[in-house]
Amino acid sequence: MNMDNGNKRELSSGQLEDLLQILKARFEKNMNRHKGLEWPEVQSKLEAETNTEKLCSLNEMERTGGEPDVVGYDEKTAEYIFYDCSPESPVGRRNVCYDREALESRKEHKPENSAIDMAAAMGIEILREEQYRKLQELGEFDTRTSSWIKTPPDIRELGGALFADRRYDHVFVYHNSAPSYYGVRGFRGELRV
Template identity: 70%
Template sequence: MTTSPNSNKKELSSEQQDGLLKILKARFEKYMNRHHGLEWADVQARLEAQPEKLWSLHEMEVSGGEPDVVGYDQQTGEYMFCDCSAESPKGRRSVCYDREALESRKEHKPQNNAIEMAAAIGIEILTEEQYRELQKLGSFDMKTSSWVKTPERIRKLGGAIFCDRRYDTVFMYHNGAESYYAARGFRGSLRV
């Protein structure tokens, strides 16, 4: 995964902030169908008040996620961002599901795992329900697939679940949590 030079400090320079806000605003305006009734000025004000969230969005962006606003929580006043790249983010592919899966591999270990990468970025891996909601906003993962949050009962048995979209249908599958493929990554969400 490519990270920013300031990734250890989890803060962006003013130039990085300005650049990221321009990218996010342009994407917000281009894909209004993802966030009907929301105003960019409100989103930007919330972002500027929480620089650590801007850092997480930057990490989502540099790893290929193309984050965008996909919802608003009226109870908390939070905006929900999600990776909206057409395919699973390039900088987050070829990873197994979690640390336990990574350590269980005897050879040909991937460089990382989805759960720890998400935590390092400060995002949550999508649940199956969130993934299906995202798919209502467009067609995602037509050639790739994405790990999703796996229920503990499945994980205890060594499995993990992932989703993709084929034949105009969203599918959920299972695999050993230690598996990894060049076309499988993960998508994340962030509440701001």
Template identity: 70%
Template sequence: MTKINKMELPLEQREELLEALKARFEKNMHRHEGVEWDKVQAKLDANPEKLWSLNEMEITGGEPDVVEYDKKKDEYIFYDCSAESPKGRRSACYDREALESRKKHKPENNVIDMTTAMGIELLTEEQYRALQKLENFDRKTSSWVQTPSDIRELGGALFCDYRYGHVFVYHNGADSYYAARGFRGSLRV
């Protein structure tokens, strides 16, 4: 009997995910000009735990796609490319400290714990702006982004969205959460 590692997808699920990723990759070539799917898939085949993380991105509504190739590190970088902030990751406050500080109406989860559990990184403001240069995301929703420690120490956290033809960066209490605010992640393979 073969034991399946938590971080490894069963063969059928792996094949379905690769099919979905390839279809999205081919449909959105403007996100990764000059990148070849066969090379991306070879990297994924060599790193099954990354496929597990991509599956977590996929099942929570992130629609991950390749957005960059890091030549120095020989890594492909995936970002969540869903039109709006991923549905399966909304209504979460920023981190565990913020979650525990709420006295009433606590959300079910927090962004930092979720990204860690998924094996991904929360987008930075710079990455969020780079993503918006590929096409416009979060026209009706917003997404938490990595927050500098000095802002977080004062109780705040940052989020971004796209309105009026521009990317906006805002602040809110880290303990806040909204049905239209989630987060976008990145994964290097």
């Protein structure tokens, strides 16, 4: 990834080509995730994308193990919706607490980062509960791991945070203290392009 014009992120033409090949192969392998959508339109939108930050965000989703794929199209905004579709919580985003406040509250054994900070740095949004449940309708995800999900302010104000997983063929939403972190818990994100 090239950095120029201050903090502007940009993919090289080779990186973009590699990313497009990966995304195309995943798209074609998982047609159940995006019924009624066609790859040429998605590719055209990605190649015409003038916001290079979004392409870099998509590349970061891939680089950190998220295996992003198209899960929908928003007619109102003319945007394709990508979610992290890796079978388990993205390996490059695990061992993180929920947010900056939780990270700073830890006295010792602090994780390197937080889910909310990582998502912001990547330019993606952490999945909300309804989005996580939609993802689970497309397959079986997080059967051995779990993922932080966007926590409502009233729960977060009391020191808690939410995470979800799939066990016993059901999707469960749980709570934990926001400063906690585990080797099997990461987070999943959404990007609109």
